[in-house]
Amino acid sequence: MYYCIVKSPIGPILIAGDEEGLKCVNFMKGKKKIEVPENWQENKEYFREISRQLEAYFSGELKFFDIKLAAGGTEFQKSVWKALCEIPYGETRSYKEIAVSIGNPKACRAVGLANNRNPIAIIVPCHRVIGANGKLTGYASGLDIKEFLLKLEENNLK
Secondary structure, three states, X not given: OEEEEEOOOOOXXXXXXXXXXXXXXXXXXXXXXXXXXXXXXXXXXXHHHHHHHHHHHHOOOOOOOOOOEOOXXXXXXXXXXXXXXXXXXXXXXXXXXXXXXXXXXXXXXXHHHHHHOOOEOOOOOHHHEEOOOOOOOOOOOOHHHHHHXXXXXXXXXX
């Protein structure tokens, strides 16, 4: 597995993947601290394009990522993550709306768990999922990061 660490306005981000595609985009600070496994190899060149796209996202120039994804997970998790990728930039959906969109309207809690286990933050936009009451709810990296990402997108719609 290759990795690199890129700077962002909200702290360092760990990016990892291999020939299959991108497997990990995670904030290195926040509630869920991430450490680089010893057997991973640093390779900034390998992630030049994703680094460029993330930089463009944070500057408000990019609203859709074009990256080959290869996240590991259960079929259910993958169906949730696919549904997350269909949430337009700058918009939000509730856990219930995601559950309905994947054909399992009673799976709101399971959708929340799949959201929490999303290994590819930002690109698989789990930050766009909010509570049914419109309030921000859990985010693995912390609500401050979720709020930052939502405001970033809202400000760049104008």
